Amino acid sequence: MLRVIGVECSLINSYAHNKDLKVKLENVVPWGRNLEEYKKMFLLSQKDLQSKKILGCGDGPSSFNFEVTQLQGDITSIDPIYQFTKDEIQSRIDETSSVVSEQLRKNQNDFIWKGIQSVDELINIRLTAMKNFINDYKNGKKEKRYIHQELPKLSFENDIFDVVLSSHFLFxxxxxxxxxxxxxxxLEMCRVSKDEVKIFPLLDLKNKKSDYLEPILKILKAKGFETNIIKTDYEFQKGANELLSIKVA
Ligand SMILES: C[S@@+](CC[C@H](N)C(=O)[O-])C[C@H]1O[C@@H](n2cnc3c(N)ncnc32)[C@H](O)[C@@H]1O
Incomplete structure (x- = not known):
């Protein structure tokens, strides 16, 4: 039986429990957002997207990379699922999307239906985002826009991105x-950024502020980073309407 952790935030269970375990295709439940949502979550302007060198950590099957590339932006995404082929990821989308959709219908009271107004609209947005990702995937891999890497370790040199993002993974x-x-x-995301790291949301899957937020803020402060919690234009998971900004420069 497929177990989806958090309906709108399908991840995987086995490798989350055990960091040494290799990510297995059968544990991947692809479900990705689009550029419009990323812009609202991270308060990104068109100018940011077209002028900044951006790294997305855990972008999965979202269409963020595809859509920023369409705008001639400079975007790299890393994710464990990028070790799989296009056909493998597509087959998981085919196998799992109806299960995720069904769970969403059951749990629709957990979400705020303002920007996105119905479950059907949401499913349509997610499937379109993943279709765009899939169509772009082979090309993006060749162009090294989709790279198989996993936090907490990144292979990039220090300070090579302007902005480093995490959407719906950390916290x-x-x-x-x-x-x-x-x-x-x-800290690894801060190492590879020369300007800013942004993380959204700050809640955990039970809709409460992550227990790690305060300790992380203390650690970052002790290391001399400026941190700000900023209200965003995006709230879909109830109460998830803030991002953490870490100024690296
Ligand atoms: C809920 S999805 C979010 C996808 C996308 N960021 C979005 O907002 O639509 C979480 C993503 O985190 C990825 N992930 C899991 N472990 C990771 C790790 N150690 N490093 C980077 N990404 C990871 C998953 O593969 C998945 O694509």
């Missing part, structure tokens, strides 16, 4: 990834 999966993982991942 959200606090139950499955511990404080050490969060600390190491966020």
């Amino acid at each position: 959200l999966y606090s139950e499955y990834f511990d404080l050490q993982f969060h600390t190491d991942s966020i």
Whole structure:
């Protein structure tokens, strides 16, 4: 039986529980957002998208990379699912999207239906985003826009991106990834950024502020980073309407 962690935030269970375990295709439940949502979550302007060198950590099957590339932006995405082929990811989308959709219908009271107004609209947005991702995937891999890497370690040199993002991965999966993982991942994101790191949301899967937020803020402060919690234009998971901005420069 497929187990989806958090209906709107399908991840995987096995490798979340055990960091040494290899990600297996049968545990991947692809579900991705689009550029419009990324812009609202991270308060990104058109100018940001076209002028900044951006890294998305855990972009999965979202269409963020595809759509920023359409705008001639400079975008790199890393994710464990990029070790799989286009056909493998497509087959998981085919196998799992109806299960995720069904769970969403059951749990629709957990979400705010303002920007996106119905479950059908949401499913349509997600399937379109993943279709765009799939169509772009082979090309994007060749162009090294989709790279198989996994936090907490990145292969990039220091300070090579302007902005480094995490959407619906860090903090959200606090139950499955511990404080050490969060600390190491966020410091690694700061290492490769020369300007700013942004993380959204700050809630965990139970819709409460991640237990790791305060300790992380202390650690970052002790290392001399300026941090700000900023209200965003995006709220779909109830209460998830803030991002953490870490100024690296
Ligand atoms: C809920 S999805 C979010 C996808 C996308 N960011 C979005 O907002 O639509 C979480 C993503 O985190 C990825 N992920 C899991 N473990 C990771 C790790 N160690 N490093 C980077 N990404 C990871 C998953 O493969 C998945 O694509």
